[in-house]
Amino acid sequence: MKKYFREIMIVIIVLLSRLPFIFNSLGIDLDAWREVYTGKILHEDHIYNVSRFPGYPFPEFLYSLVYYQPYWVINLLSVVFTAGCCLYFFKILNFLTIKLAFLMAIVFPFVPIIYLSSTTAMEYNWSLFFLLGSVYYLLKKNLWLSALLCGLMVSTRFNNIIFLPAFAFLLYSFSGKDIKKVLQFSVLAFLSICFFFSPVILKYGTGFFQSYGDSEVSLGSLLSLATLYIYGALGMLAIILGLIIQLFTGGYRELKNVSKNHFVIFSILMIVFNLVFFIRYPLEAGYLIPSVPFVLILLYYILNETLMKSVLFVLFLSPFLIHVNAKKIQITGGIFINENYENQQLKYCNDLIREIKIHSGNQPSIFHVGNYSEQVSLMGNFDKNSNIKIVKYLSPKDQEDIINKKYVLYYSDTESGKTENSKTHMLDQYGIFLYKDFELIR
Numbered sequence: 001m002k003k004y005f006r007e008i009m010i011v012i013i014v015l016l017s018r019l020p021f022i023f024n025s026l027g028i029d030l031d032a033w034r035e036v037y038t039g040k041i042l043h044e045d046h047i048y049n050v051s052r053f054p055g056y057p058f059p060e061f062l063y064s065l066v067y068y069q070p071y072w073v074i075n076l077l078s079v080v081f082t083a084g085c086c087l088y089f090f091k092i093l094n095f096l097t098i099k100l101a102f103l104m105a106i107v108f109p110f111v112p113i114i115y116l117s118s119t120t121a122m123e124y125n126w127s128l129f130f131l132l133g134s135v136y137y138l139l140k141k142n143l144w145l146s147a148l149l150c151g152l153m154v155s156t157r158f159n160n161i162i163f164l165p166a167f168a169f170l171l172y173s174f175s176g177k178d179i180k181k182v183l184q185f186s187v188l189a190f191l192s193i194c195f196f197f198s199p200v201i202l203k204y205g206t207g208f209f210q211s212y213g214d215s216e217v218s219l220g221s222l223l224s225l226a227t228l229y230i231y232g233a234l235g236m237l238a239i240i241l242g243l244i245i246q247l248f249t250g251g252y253r254e255l256k257n258v259s260k261n262h263f264v265i266f267s268i269l270m271i272v273f274n275l276v277f278f279i280r281y282p283l284e285a286g287y288l289i290p291s292v293p294f295v296l297i298l299l300y301y302i303l304n305e306t307l308m309k310s311v312l313f314v315l316f317l318s319p320f321l322i323h324v325n326a327k328k329i330q331i332t333g334g335i336f337i338n339e340n341y342e343n344q345q346l347k348y349c350n351d352l353i354r355e356i357k358i359h360s361g362n363q364p365s366i367f368h369v370g371n372y373s374e375q376v377s378l379m380g381n382f383d384k385n386s387n388i389k390i391v392k393y394l395s396p397k398d399q400e401d402i403i404n405k406k407y408v409l410y411y412s413d414t415e416s417g418k419t420e421n422s423k424t425h426m427l428d429q430y431g432i433f434l435y436k437d438f439e440l441i442r
Contacts, residue, residue: 151192
């Protein structure tokens with residue numbers, strides 16, 4: 001017991017600190033609801049359709065086993081994976097003989113974006129668990145296990161395949177520049193990825209290579225997503241002040257030895273690859289989660305011990321204090337604000353479900369609710385044998401049923417519905433307005 005005391009403490013701290021926040025809902029990110037709903041369809045109808053491209057087979061298949069459970073049970077999976085992230089992070093830090101390993105492993109799950117992702121059904125921290133595990137076993141030269149976890153990492157979030165060149169560099173550096181081992185790992189990782197991603201490949205072929213979608217964001221929004229949404233207002237202030245104080249007191253001495261510290265170079269590669277992907281697809285702050293542990297490691301090598309401890313202390317408080325958005329500054333931290341956002345979304349969907357049930361009659365009806373179709377279907381748990389259909393968009397068959405079979409079409413005024421209507425004009429010609437679109441009050 002004494003041997004693993006610190007590991008046990010890390011797990012207990014993660015579990016206890018998350019429990020109050022896992023009961024509310026599956027989160028405000030609709031992708032989480034899509035994954036769980038995909039699991040439901042897979043289990044009940046034995047049909048696998050990706051929740052969204054390029055596909056997330058590992059969480060989608062795992063959710064097929066627990067989709068019917070209460071929210072807290074489903075969210076607990078993210079808590080467990082987050083605890084696993086912390087354990088692997090602790091192991092990596094110990095391998096690197098970092099003196100503040102335990103403190104950094106304790107603070108790491110309190111970085112706001114890590115905290116928020118650990119209380120919802122989104123799979124960000126799941127993939128991070130496999131990523132850190134793969135890195136640890138590369139350091140230990142266990143190529144088979146590292147490659148196995150690499151495949152699970154990609155099957156959880158396909159975009160993390162971009163880190164494979166950095167993994168190859170890490171192995172090359174820590175294996176005495178053994179090209180043979182690098183090639184062996186590359187082949188094993190490729191086979192592992194193909195195996196765990198095979199449900200998507202078999203269903204869609206190369207068709208799963210679809211764009212994440214373009215997102216027009218201002219430079220201010222981009223910077224906000226990459227800073228405040230990741231480390232919180234307090235956390236970013238602490239990091240910036242720490243770097244400034246270090247610059248004027250001792251300078252960045254360790255940076256002079258960067259070429260000799262292969263793990264620092266690896267950390268920089270991970271951060272750069274992650275940032276390049278985020279700049280190309282600036283859709284969610286969660287896309288930058290893989291860089292967080294490596295940013296902390298870089299800070300350790302840049303800041304003196306006193307400054308590093310101060311930054312870690314503020315990061316520990318960051319999820320609970322001060323939330324800044326474009327409209328206002330709030331004393332309460334992001335984790336509490338997120339609960340309020342979840343409540344607003346739950347109320348909207350419950351109201352929408354109520355309207356659907358009110359308008360459900362004997363005549364077959366189609367309810368077009370846009371991007372909320374999966375959440376409404378999951379929460380409403382409608383009878384499959386009923387004469388209503390909840391859709392995100394109208395398929396050709398839906399359009400035919402509406403025109404020829406006189407199915408009643410109801411719609412909520414969503415952005416996705418407006419986009420579709422501009423092309424087909426189905427909502428204008430045949431639709432009956434049902435409910436307003438969701439508007440988040442920040």
